Amino acid sequence: MKLILTTDVPGLGAPGEIVEVRDGYGRNFLLPQGKAIVATKGAEKQIEVIKRIQLAREIRGTEHAAEVKNHLEQMKVVVKARANADGSKLFGSVTNAEIADAIKAAGGPALDKRTVETDGHIKTVGTHAIAVKLHPGVTAKFHIQVVTS
Structure with a gap:
C-alpha cells in the first residue's frame, strides 16, 4: 500500500x-x-x-533551538483550569495541548503538542515541571503554574 x-x-x-x-x-x-x-x-x-x-x-538548527530554549526557560507560563471548591484538585487534567496553547499565549513560539513532555498527569493546582523537546539533543526544561479559573 x-x-x-x-x-x-x-x-x-x-x-x-x-x-x-x-x-x-x-x-x-x-x-x-x-x-x-x-x-x-x-x-x-x-x-x-x-x-x-x-x-x-520546525526549529531551524541547534542554534535556533538554543535561542528558543533560553526564551522558554525565562518565560512565566500560566495555565488556567477548573478545580473543586477548595481549589486543590482539578476536574480532569491539564493536557499537552493546553500547555502548548499557554506557551503561545505567554509570548512563546507555536509548539506542537507532541513536543511537550510532563512527569505524568497534571491534576493539581500549583507549579509543575515540564520539558519541551525542541530539537534532537535540545530540550527546554521549565515550570508552569496551574491556577484555578
Whole structure:
C-alpha cells in the first residue's frame, strides 16, 4: 500500500514522504490515526503543502533551538483550569495541548503538542515541571503554574 505521511512516524519517515507499507499497517494504524493519506495523484500535490507547514513549525538548527530554549526557560507560563471548591484538585487534567496553547499565549513560539513532555498527569493546582523537546539533543526544561479559573 502506497501512503503519504502527514506526521512524523518513528522508524518509517517524515511528513510528506511517500512510503510503501503493508496493507494491514496502513489500513489499521496509519490511516485511522491520521498519520498518513492514500497516495493518489491529487494527494501527491498536497505533499508541498505538508512540507511547507512542517517547515514553518520546525526549529531551524541547534542554534535556533538554543535561542528558543533560553526564551522558554525565562518565560512565566500560566495555565488556567477548573478545580473543586477548595481549589486543590482539578476536574480532569491539564493536557499537552493546553500547555502548548499557554506557551503561545505567554509570548512563546507555536509548539506542537507532541513536543511537550510532563512527569505524568497534571491534576493539581500549583507549579509543575515540564520539558519541551525542541530539537534532537535540545530540550527546554521549565515550570508552569496551574491556577484555578
